[in-house]
Amino acid sequence: MGSIVCRMLFLAAAGICAQTNEWHDFNRQLDTGVRGPDVDKVEKNAEWISKYLGKTWQSVAQRFGTKFVMPSFLDGGRLRSLNTPWKCEGGKVAMFDNAAYCSASNVISYDGFYLAGLSKRIAKRNNSPGDFAVTVALGHETGHALQFQLGIESIFDFPNEQFADCFAGVMTYYLDKDGLLHPNDFEEAKATLTFLGEFAGNKKAGLYDRDAHGNAEQRVGAFLSGYRSGEKGCLSYELRPPWRPPLPPGSR
Numbered sequence: 123m124g125s126i127v128c129r130m131l132f133l134a135a136a137g138i139c140a141q142t143n144e145w146h147d148f149n150r151q152l153d154t155g156v157r158g159p160d161v162d163k164v165e166k167n168a169e170w171i172s173k174y175l176g177k178t179w180q181s182v183a184q185r186f187g188t189k190f191v192m193p194s195f196l197d198g199g200r201l202r203s204l205n206t207p208w209k210c211e212g213g214k215v216a217m218f219d220n221a222a223y224c225s226a227s228n229v230i231s232y233d234g235f236y237l238a239g240l241s242k243r244i245a246k247r248n249n250s251p252g253d254f255a256v257t258v259a260l261g262h263e264t265g266h267a268l269q270f271q272l273g274i275e276s277i278f279d280f281p282n283e284q285f286a287d288c289f290a291g292v293m294t295y296y297l298d299k300d301g302l303l304h305p306n307d308f309e310e311a312k313a314t315l316t317f318l319g320e321f322a323g324n325k326k327a328g329l330y331d332r333d334a335h336g337n338a339e340q341r342v343g344a345f346l347s348g349y350r351s352g353e354k355g356c357l358s359y360e361l362r363p364p365w366r367p368p369l370p371p372g373s374r
Contacts, residue, residue, distance in 0.1 A: 199233030250306035265289025291348025
């Protein structure tokens with residue numbers, strides 16, 4: 123019986139990854155200026171990311187001698203999604219102000235309201251569209267899925283998060299290689315990881331720190347390793363034993 127993995131974009135909660143309710147979503151929509159069309163845009167972006175990375179990560183997995191099954195994407199922040207729970211570590215999970223990968227159901231749940239707000243923040247910071255903030259956030263979560271399915275996860279949180287940021291860089295590397303990286307995308311990726319590192323307190327993480335994603339420098343550094351060298355750039359991150367065993371999606 124293997125471990126169930128639940129990995130988040132910037133912070134994780136013990137036991138159940140996250141919980142939410144409709145009042146939080148309603149008030150947050152008003153406070154951030156996010157509206158329905160903004161969330162629709164995030165969901166369309168997620169659909170595109172799912173199709174692109176489904177093929178890209180499958181090619182990467184083949185080079186590792188295995189297969190990759192792309193996770194399903196769920197906007198757990200929408201009011202209508204609250205009646206579509208998925209289970210991770212025994213809890214019903216709808217997403218609030220975060221994004222997470224759950225290996226038990228091979229699902230990535232994200233809060234569309236939060237990601238739309240993140241996109242707006244990055245757009246304002248960089249004086250650019252801000253769309254790539256969503257791409258890099260979801261790329262990070264699919265990086266966790268790739269990690270899990272390749273069986274290269276550590277029991278320690280920080281190396282796993284560095285891998286996911288690195289794989290977000292690998293995604294950007296392939297987008298650039300395929301001629302799909304737009305002007306400002308690269309700078310938006312760095313700005314997004316910088317913001318998330320700062321938002322979480324910008325504390326430098328160590329190997330044994332629980333739920334640690336790293337500070338801005340660590341997160342951007344991991345991303346750049348993947349962007350500059352592809353998946354080979356991610357292999358420099360040491361994953362000390364004991365290991366979590368490689369498991370097919372949905373294994374318990």
